Amino acid sequence: MSGRPAQQQEFTRDNLEAVLKRRFFYAPAFDIYGGVSGLYDYGPPGCSLQANIVDAWRKHFVLEEDMLEVDTTMLTPHEVLKTSGHVDKFADWMCKDRVTGEIFRADHLVEEVIESRLKGDKEARGEAAAPEKVDDKKRKKKVKEIKSIKLEDSVKEEYETILAKIDGYSGLELGEIIKQYNIVNPTTGGVVEPPIEFNLMFETAIGPSGQLKGYLRPETAQGQFLNFNKLLESNNAKMPFASASIGKSFRNEISPRAGLLRVREFLMAEIEHYVDPEDKSHPRFDEIKDIKLRFLAKDVQSAGKTDITEVTIGEAVKTGMVDNQTLGYFLARIYLFLIKIGVNPEFLRFRQHMSNEMAHYAADCWDAEIKSSYGWIECVGCADRSAYDLSVHAARTNEKLVVRKSLDEPLVVEAFEIDIEKKKFGPKFRKDASKVENYLTSRTDCEKETMAAELEKNGKVVFKVEGMADEVELDRNFINIEKRTRTEHVREYVPNVIEPSFGIGRILYSVLEHAYWSRAGDEARGVLSFPPLVAPTKVLVVPLSNNEELNPISRGLISQLRKFGIPSKVDDSSASIGKRYARNDELGTPFGITIDFQTIKDQTVTLRERDTTKQVRGSQDAILEAVRAMSFGTASWDDATKDLAVFEAQEE
Known part of the structure; x- marks a missing residue:
């Protein structure tokens, strides 16, 4: 393009x-x-x-x-997301207006109010302000009412620092900022409560009994x-x-x-x-x-x-x-x-x-x-x-999620190993015996070293196993932990x-904003300048009139475009050709092929480019080949149309 x-x-x-x-x-x-x-x-x-x-x-x-x-x-059992950390940590900080009950995400509230105050400072100083980011009309009106206030330079610098670090604050820190800088409901001016954590997952039940807890x-x-x-x-x-x-x-x-x-x-x-x-x-x-x-x-x-x-x-x-x-x-x-x-x-x-x-x-x-x-x-x-992810799931399920790589040279390694007296585990732990064994065998070498030191010092180790109400206490009658040397011919590791x-x-919306513009002097004529690669429709076929002689040519072009896998459509409405192109400029259609009465005589058609409205003319095969070259990002307009004749015409 x-x-x-x-x-x-x-x-x-x-x-x-x-x-x-x-x-x-x-x-x-x-x-x-x-x-x-x-x-x-x-x-x-x-x-x-x-x-x-x-x-x-x-x-x-x-x-x-x-x-x-x-x-x-998409349905995921509770146990999986508990292991991954989402159940405990997948949360944002929210705060509530004490009077109206309106809910805010704490960091967004701080960001919105501070940006509004900085914009008001610029207006008070007669400077150009940044574009308004509040998208709700009522909120925009209220925020506007509290603007146009000149800030002290030190306060302004503090605000800019807060915005630069906004993604790194904890809930406690956000609460302190809200209190220190009097961050309030921008619509009503109401006081908001200190931030609290809110888990962002949608909870559901899997199966008719409702006993298997899950999440989307x-x-x-x-x-x-x-x-x-x-x-x-x-x-x-x-x-x-x-x-x-x-x-x-x-x-x-x-x-x-x-x-x-x-x-x-x-x-x-x-x-x-x-x-x-x-x-x-x-x-x-x-x-x-x-x-x-x-x-x-x-x-x-x-x-x-x-x-x-x-x-x-x-x-x-x-x-x-x-x-x-x-x-x-x-x-x-x-x-x-x-x-x-x-x-x-x-x-x-x-x-x-x-x-x-x-x-x-x-x-x-x-x-x-x-x-x-x-x-x-x-x-x-x-x-x-x-x-992290493979390690925690392996530890929880006792299923090895590792890569095994044969070594060119044998490797002598030292590692801590835990010996378990399995015959004694059954009578002591009964149905929980496998849970305790899995816990012990899934410990990292560092954890085993810590347990070995504890066993040596206290004669026992004490730890908590998920799913068991009481702590587990084991002495030397049940386990032995010591460092041993072994020769490995295969390296086993958990990938990063x-x-x-x-x-x-989010990407789609950003592309929409970056692609949109209006033609100079005509704000109503919006254009979406999508790259041909992602444009919803790549070609508009436009017969100049409803004359029946043009219909077979339109059908033939559409058929060829479909064979090439190029999304296209015909606009044979009674509107002027300029209006038809303008409608499709709004949809981001990058190319237009015009069929006119000259086409009947020599089988040539006109190709229009959306952004500059440049036009070239050539045979149907040549135009289709140019469109195919441009539609999937392999050729520019200049390269694809260099052998086609420039066509001068006024859109109406």
């Missing part, structure tokens, strides 16, 4: 949302019943756009990287981890390798407001790339090492700043800013994917998780954040999760996992 023209109207979210609503890209679910916050239905163009983004994702990652795709169930999955990752052994076997036991999954996930968001950016049911695409913890290099790293990315490092955020560092991914890995090659490789591949589907690179950055924000088991974690009228939004997470996780709805 040749790109947008320089002259265009300034972007406004209201204009975009009017187009999305009118053309039914998506809409609130259950609308005629009043709707349910955080739930949306996709219409025909939205479905096609999403399907094309997913198709591009599969080709860019699953096919290009030779990944193993799986489709796992909050991510697709756990299904991949639980199938690790099968996937490793499918890959002929070769490492490294990756699995991938695309499917719906569910999170009971506290206060979803920003359209598709914060919803309760959404499509995820996740990759689990399994690597040797002793070798996190990537064989294709040299292919991407010179790609420049925009980084917001954790030390910058910890200092209360948002300064961007732009360096190559090779340099970022070399200096240690990005932990390892495989993590860096995927950051670059994520960047290339997002640019390919229409994200503006000027509004894309990679933000590193701060130390107090990152999971305890993670080695490093980065979010690909895309800027829209709502601000910077996390759309892709890319984390080195170490060996690099996990890129994509929120498809």
Whole structure:
């Protein structure tokens, strides 16, 4: 594509949302019943756009990287998510208006009020303010009433520091900020209660008895981890390798407001790339090492700043800013994917998780954040999760989730081993004997060393086993723990996992904002400049009139386009050709083929490009070949049409 023209109207979210609503890209679910916050239905163009983004994702990652795709169930037993940590830790902080009962997500409330005050400071100083982010009209009106107040420089600096560190605050810290800076309900001015934790998973019961507790999955990752052994076997036991999954996930968001950016049911695409913890290099790293990315490092955020560092991914890995090659490789591949589907690179950055924000088991974690009228939004997470997930599931189930690698040279190792007097376990623990045995055999070498020291010092060890009411106490009559030397011919290890996780709805909305513009001098003529690769419809066939002689040509063109796998449609309405093209510019259709009476004479047609409205003319075969070359991202407009004649015509 040749790109947008320089002259265009300034972007406004209201204009975009009017187009999305009118053309039914998506809409609130259950609308005629009043709707349910955080739930949306996709219409025909939205479905096609999403399907094309997913198709591009599969080709860019699953096919290009030779990944193993799986489709796992959305219903997940309690025990699985208890083991993974979701039952205890998958939560956000929420607070409630003491009078109205309105619920807020604490960090979003702090962010909204402080941004509003900073905007008011700019207005009071006569400076240009940032775009309004509050999307509810009543809230916007109330927030506007408390603006236009000049802040002290010290307070302004404190506010900017809070915003820079907003993702790293604990619930207690958010409560202190709310109290210290008098953060209140922006609609009513009412006082809010201190933040409390709220688990985001949807709970359900599996089966008619209701005894098997479960949840709708909050991510697709756990299904991949639980199938690790099968996937490793499918890959002929070769490492490294990756699995991938695309499917719906569910999170009971506290206060979803920003359209598709914060919803309760959404499509995820996740990759689990399994690597040797002793070798996190990537064989294709040299292919991407010179790609420049925009980084917001954790030390910058910890200092209360948002300064961007732009360096190559090779340099970022070399200096240690990005932990390892495989993590860096995927950051670059994520960047290339997002640019390919229409994200503006000027509004894309990679933000590193701060130390107090990152999971305890993670080695490093980065979010690909895309800027829209709502601000910077996390759309892709890319984390080195170490060996946490496979380790906890293996410990819970007593099923080894490991890789076995034959050693060229035998290896002599020292490790602690636990000897169990099994004949005595039965009478002592009865039905719980296997639980205690599993607990002991699943301990790490460090844990065994600690237990050995405790046994040596106290003559017994005391520990808690999940599912047992009382603590377990064992002396030397039941167990013996000692360090032993053994020779290993096979190295056994738990792989580390690099996990890129994509929120498809957030990416889709960002592409919509980045693609939308209005023609200069005509705000009503909205255009969605999708790359042809993801455009819902790629070609509009436009007969100049309803003359019956043109109909067979239209049908023939549509038939050929379908054979090529190119989505297309005919607009043979009575509207002017300019109006017909304008309607489809709103839908993001990149190409238009016009059939006129000259076509009857010499079988030539005209090809129009959406953004610049340039037109060329040639034979039907030549035009179709040009469209095919451009539709799947392999050729630009200039390259595909260089042998076609320029056609001058005025759209009406």
